[in-house]
Amino acid sequence: MRIRTLLALTLVTLASFNTSVSLAATRSGENVSIWFDTGGPVGGAYNTIVQNGAQQACEDLGCDIRFLYSDWSPQKMIENANRAIASKPDGLVVMGHPGDDAYEALIDEAQDSGIIVTSSDTELPRLMAEHQAEGFGYAGTDNKSRGTLLAQEALRRHPMKAGERALVWGLKSKPNRGLSTVGMIEALEDAGLQVDYMEISAELDKDPTLGMPLMTAYLSRHPDTKMILIDHAALTGQLENLLRAAGVGPNEIFAAGFSLSPATAAAIQSGYVDLVGDGQPFLQGYLPVLQVVLTKRYGFSGLNINTGGGFISRDNIDLIAPLAKQGLR
Known part of the structure; x- marks a missing residue:
C-alpha cells in the first residue's frame, strides 16, 4: 500500500514538473x-x-x-x-x-x-x-504636465527675476506632442519671464546637428538669455555642442531638456545641461x-x-550614466 502511495505521489510530481516545463517553454508572445x-x-x-x-x-x-x-x-x-x-x-x-x-x-x-x-x-x-x-x-x-513640471523644476533650481529672458525651443505646432512646449511657455510666463520661442523645423527634428547656427544666431542677438528649455530629446543631446559653438561656457546659462542619452549624460557632467526630464x-x-x-x-x-521617471541632474547622473551607455536610459 505504501509503495502504491509513493508511486502515485511520484507520478503526480512528474506530471506537475512536465506541466511547468511545458508552460515555461511556451512564451505568451510566440507567433504574435x-x-x-x-x-x-x-x-x-x-x-x-x-x-x-x-x-x-x-x-x-x-x-x-x-x-x-x-x-x-x-x-x-x-x-x-x-x-x-x-x-x-x-x-x-x-x-x-x-x-x-x-x-x-x-x-x-x-x-x-x-x-x-x-x-x-x-x-x-x-x-x-x-x-x-x-x-x-x-x-x-502626459505631455502638457511634463513641460510644465520641467519648467517649474528649472525655476526652483535656478530662480529668475521677472522680466529676465528665457528661450523655449520646441514643437508647439504639433497636436498633442506640442502640449509639452505649451506647458513650458506657460510656466515661464506665469513666473513673469520674457519668453522667446523657436519652432523646431522638420529638418532639425530629423537632424539636430543643424541647430548649431540657429543657436549661435539667437544668442548673438540675445546675450542676456538666462535659461534655455529644449522640448526635444535629440536636440537636448546636442546642447553642449550648440552652446560651445556659440561661445558659451559651462554653467553660464541654465539649460534643460528631455530624455537621457550618452551625449546628454556627458553634457550634465560637464556643466552644459543642468536638468533633464526623464520619460x-x-x-x-x-x-x-x-x-x-x-x-x-x-x-x-x-x-x-x-x-x-522624475529628473536627472548632477545629483544622480553618476548612477544613471552607465545605463545610458547601454541604451537603457
Whole structure:
C-alpha cells in the first residue's frame, strides 16, 4: 500500500514538473507579429532607446517585430501605419504625433481588421477612449504636465527675476506632442519671464546637428538669455555642442531638456545641461509590445501607463550614466 502511495505521489510530481516545463517553454508572445514605429530616424538617439525596449520585450515574450522609422515626420507616421495595416500584423504600435484626427480612419480600419493598435510617446486621448476595450493603450508621459513640471523644476533650481529672458525651443505646432512646449511657455510666463520661442523645423527634428547656427544666431542677438528649455530629446543631446559653438561656457546659462542619452549624460557632467526630464523611453518601447501580447492572448483592455521617471541632474547622473551607455536610459 505504501509503495502504491509513493508511486502515485511520484507520478503526480512528474506530471506537475512536465506541466511547468511545458508552460515555461511556451512564451505568451510566440507567433504574435508586431509592427512598431519608433518615430525617429535609423540610429536616432531617442528612438533607438525606444527600439531597444521593444526588442527586449520581444526577446522576453517570443514575438516577432518589424521596426519602422519616420524621421519624426507626422506624414511618414501615417504612411508607415498604412503599410503596416496592409500587411495585417497582429499588432501595431504608433506614436501619436499626427494627432487623433489624422489617425482616426486608419485606426478604425485596423481595429475592424482585427489588428491591435496601441500608442507610445505621445498620447492619442480620443482614439484611446474609443478603442481602449480593444487593447488601445498608452505608454508615455502626459505631455502638457511634463513641460510644465520641467519648467517649474528649472525655476526652483535656478530662480529668475521677472522680466529676465528665457528661450523655449520646441514643437508647439504639433497636436498633442506640442502640449509639452505649451506647458513650458506657460510656466515661464506665469513666473513673469520674457519668453522667446523657436519652432523646431522638420529638418532639425530629423537632424539636430543643424541647430548649431540657429543657436549661435539667437544668442548673438540675445546675450542676456538666462535659461534655455529644449522640448526635444535629440536636440537636448546636442546642447553642449550648440552652446560651445556659440561661445558659451559651462554653467553660464541654465539649460534643460528631455530624455537621457550618452551625449546628454556627458553634457550634465560637464556643466552644459543642468536638468533633464526623464520619460524613460525604454519603457515606451517595452510596454506597448507587452500590451499587444496581453490583449492578443488574454483579452486585456488598453493600459494607460505614465513612464515619467522624475529628473536627472548632477545629483544622480553618476548612477544613471552607465545605463545610458547601454541604451537603457
